[in-house]
Every structure is written in structure tokens, then in C-alpha cells.
Amino acid sequence: MNVMIRLVLVAAAMTAVLTLMVINQANARAGGTEIRLSMEPVDPRDLLLGHYVELVTPLQRLETAQLQGGSEHMFEQGDRIWVGLETGPDGSSRPASVHNSPPSGPHIEGRVRVAGHVSDEPGQWLTVHYNIERYFASPEAALELESYRDERRLRLIVSLSDSGSAVIRGLEIDGEDHIDRLF
Template identity: 35%
Template sequence: MIRLPAADQLVGRVPVLWRALAAILILGGLILLLVESRARILRAGTEVRLATAPVDPRDLFRGDYVILNYKISTLDPAALDGEKSLRRNQIVYVRLAPGADGFAEAKGVYLAPPALVPGESAIEGRVTSTSSCLAGADGEPDCKLGTRAIRVAYGLESYFVPQGTGLAIERTERKRIEIIAAVAPSGQAAIKRLLIDGKLVHAEPPY
């Protein structure tokens, strides 16, 4: 009977230098794959305007950033098309359409990508809470209205900006800030531009 060498024995015969080079190439390939995946969203994704509420800036280890809260982050499933009963950590797809002011409004929330009409897009998110307070007329949480709302995170909640600018953005009135996000057909999204008073402040490079 022919006994084949074990996998670890075969690997052990490869010089250490070649093993190190192979590991570097594999790691580099994975990084390039992630970068290209995000770049593809920025290049080809549908642009949507998102009204934001910046919260807390500054990560001393990684430079400045703003944490963003969106109008579409708090949803009332009972008032939207699609699923009415959702659980924490579920992946959902929120159907968006431009409102009268041009900003994206949620029209429905679903467990699978929904059918869309021209002008609409569907953004993928994860339910982070099912007992949030509904938003009042000013957009702020108002617990007197009840806690039927869900919170959805889209991966757009943290945005890194040049060092020294995060605090200034955080202090800017919410109504003056908007985010242009790119949404891929898969539902994945990435921040493309940050504007204040309609003027470009930061733009993401394609790579």
C-alpha cells in the first residue's frame, strides 16, 4: 500500500521563505478584494441622499470620525410595507425612495431584496433594536409616542475625516449635513460624499 505524506509534512518541505511569500500574497489578495468590493460600490452604486444627525467625534487612535444617525435608522414597521414583526440581529432590506425634499425615505422593510420601481433602491441593514422610541416631528426620539420602532444599522454609521475636522462637523446643525451614499444592487452601501449646506466637505476616493 502506498502511503501518501500528510499535508503538514508536505508543507514542511516548502522553504520558509516561500511559505512567507505565499502568506503575504494571500493576505494582499484578500485586502485587494475588500478594497475592490468597496470601490465597486462607490463607482456603480445608486446614489441616495441621507439626512444625518452626527453624534460623537474623535477616535484618538485612528484619527477623527463622526458617528452618524440617519432618518432611516429608526423605522416603524407598522407604518411601512413589508415585514411587521422583526427580531434583533435580523438582516433586512429597506426600500428607499426620494421624498419631496430629495432625501431618501423608507417605504418598506423586508427580509429579502424587494421589487423596485425606477427611482427606488434597497439598502441592506441589520436590526439592532426592536424597542426604540419613535421619532417626533423634529426627528428626535420621543418616547411619549411609544417604543414600537426598530433601529437599523447600515454600516454607514462611522465616517472617518481628516484629523482636526471631526469636532467641527459634530457641532454642525443636523439639518445642514447630508450624506451621499452609494447603494449597490446587492443592498450593500458605502458613504461617497459628506456635504454641509449643500457644499462638498469630504469625498471618498475610488480606492
């Protein structure tokens, strides 16, 4: 096989992989269960990654003793975790339970980043990562979104698959949805 045919085959394979990635992302946004998460103020900047808004939600810091099933499992750094969700009076989703396997009902899958335990208290303190912690935007938009977030006028719209994996679908600003479009 000559070099030109090999190059064409490699280019076609790379294009197919990238196309599948885009299709998977579009399907995750369109077909998942939508939840909304309130956010807490943070001040990020990253010279290598660009401008983004750091998104800290109530799902990231968990006290397992206050959650259903929290005393049944001990988690360590790197463990997969599934957090059962309930909707609060303001329409935001919040943690209701923790599990070491997917539960029934609405849930989100994450990885334990930090697991702590206070010896005289039941349960654990966990910091969990869900791959929804950063929202990239232009420098001007990132600064504007940070001010909305700090004033508690911004909520995160997330699409959840049946397995609990999460994809950012968009933002809610002052009660108005701003859905990101891939195409």
C-alpha cells in the same frame, strides 16, 4: 518547500486579499445607486477608534406601523432587514417600506440592533444598523463636520449595490458634493 518560499506565498496571498478588498470598495462606490440621507445631531468620541462623526439618519429608527409592509413581518435582534426607499421633496431618501427579503426598487440592507413592541400598538420600533453610521476624519475635520451636521447643513452620500448593501461615498456640505477618493 523551504521557509523562504512559504513566506513569499503567504505574503502574496495576503496582498491579493487586501487588493481584492480595495477593488470591491472602489467598485461599490463607483457602480451603485446614489442616495442622499439627512442627519441628526449626536456627540461621539472614541479613544480607541479615533475621531469620527456619528451619522444618525432617518433610516436607523423605524416605526414599522408607519411603513408599507410593516405589519406583515416581526423582526428580532440580529435579523437582516431591507428598507424600501423613496425620495422626499428635499432630495433626501427616506424609509417607505420594510421587508424580510430584497424588494424591487431602491432599497438598503441592514441588521436589526433593537426590536421593540408596544402591546397595544400595531407594528414594532426598530433600531437598524447599515454600516454607514460613522465617518472617520481628522480631529479638526470631525469637529467641523459635526457643527455642519448639527446645523443641518450636511447630508450623507451613499452608494447602494443591487443587493442593497451600502457604502459611504462622501458628504454633501451646503449643497456641494465632497466625494471621497480611494486613489
